[in-house]
Amino acid sequence: MLNLDRVLSRPGATIRFAMLDGDARPVVLIHGAGMDHSMFAPQARALRDAGHPVVAFDLRGHGASHLEPGTRFSGQAALDDLAALLDHLSLQQPTLVGHSLGGNIAQALVRRDPRRAGALVAVDSTWNTGPLSRGERSALRLAAPALSLVPASRLPGVLARASAVTPAAITATEAMFARMPKRVFLDVWRAAVGFVDPDADYRAPVPLGLIRGELDRTGNIATAMPEWARAEGVGERVITGAGHVVTLDAPDQTTAALLEVLAAVPHE
Template sequence: MLSLRGCDLRYADSGGDGVPLVFTHGAGADHVMFDAQREYLLERGHRVVTWDLRGHGLSRPAGARFTAEEAVADLCALIEHLGVDRPVLVGQSLGGNVSQAVVRRHPGLARALIVIGATPNTAPLSRRERLLLRAAAPTLSMIPAKVLPRMMAEASAITPDARADARRAFGRLPKKEFVQVWRATVELLTPDPGYRTPVPLCLIRGERDRTGNIAAAMPRWAEAEGVEEIVIPGAGHIANQDDPCAVNAAIDAFLRTVPAAKQARR
């Protein structure tokens, strides 16, 4: 547990001398979404850290109104607290946006970045995309609280097991707080077309991810960065739970290309 600004952040740290990875989950989810990745990477000698964003999972109550700034500060504080040496940051959805923000603000903090199902923070937005982003929170606010977890789970996952876990996680976060978390996600989108990620980058997307503009934005992001986008066949927004084996293999292959010591991309 790490107590920060009124919230007891809950985390799990395997320890060890292997290349460290810090996993950050998506909005409404919790650390459980990375169980398959944690087990797989531990078997391969990596140090794995998972945690619950404030207000999510075991990190309740939030202690303060959830904001993008709080989420970024919490992740940086956790890394410092654990003394993790230049971890690989892995983020799904909101976790991917938070991890991007940490790398952008503190380029020497991480040795690599893996993003699963998230839009790039710095990509330019079309007028239509801006309108959709502004309309998302009011639309979510109109959905009955009892219905929202099921709807979000069905929109996020394809397989029955992944949907069941998504319903469990979404059901633990009050609707009012979930809408606020969504608003915070939008705060992280700050267009800067000339920006390029300063560390090795891996982009993973589910073939059937229809969340926001991810299906269109991630291929453009990969092209701009000069990296290969990894598309998981048949998977949805939470590809790491829809097809954990394929995502684990993609992460493992990427890690084999990442230097053990810090090396920024040129």
């Protein structure tokens, strides 16, 4: 876990973040729903060692980044937080690396303003603009009501076992989920679903990298990401034996895949 020793004040929230120095292309790490920056700890260290400036932060309402009383989590606010953080640090076209919800947010920012990023890496994240079957639409609509029926005391364990496969990753993931009140997590989940906006003609305007765990069974990622790779004409890196939280299930393999993706990004 990094020391999030820097603060960005935002409407309705306080964002805590850290920046590691380097001379290569900056990399911004955006964690998944209900988690925090520590899910990227192994990758942050490796990226720093490879010379990349690294920004790690907790999304509003996650980890050390707090929501003000009476403020509910929204996807739009989280998207605006990311843009504000890039502005605050004067980052010019960094690589955005987003896991799950973080990948949805990164995709949305690139779609809104392609000039904000030099590259996009989606890690175990669904394709915001990809096609949805009738069954997938129904699953998205019913997911939040189904999760709301799980008792708050059991929800972190249920989510962790659905997200990770190795004992250490399950333990770490459950601890992160346990820090978030159930009502906040349900808002976060609804926000993630809200980023899904099919558009058959849209293609990423920046270099794209795709990484997922072989055993990821959350949402439609296992089917959507291969379709995404084919549509964009890019390779998909599948991490053997890893689930949704691929950065913790298989940290070394995920780090190697991420460094390979970054090495392939053209430099201006």
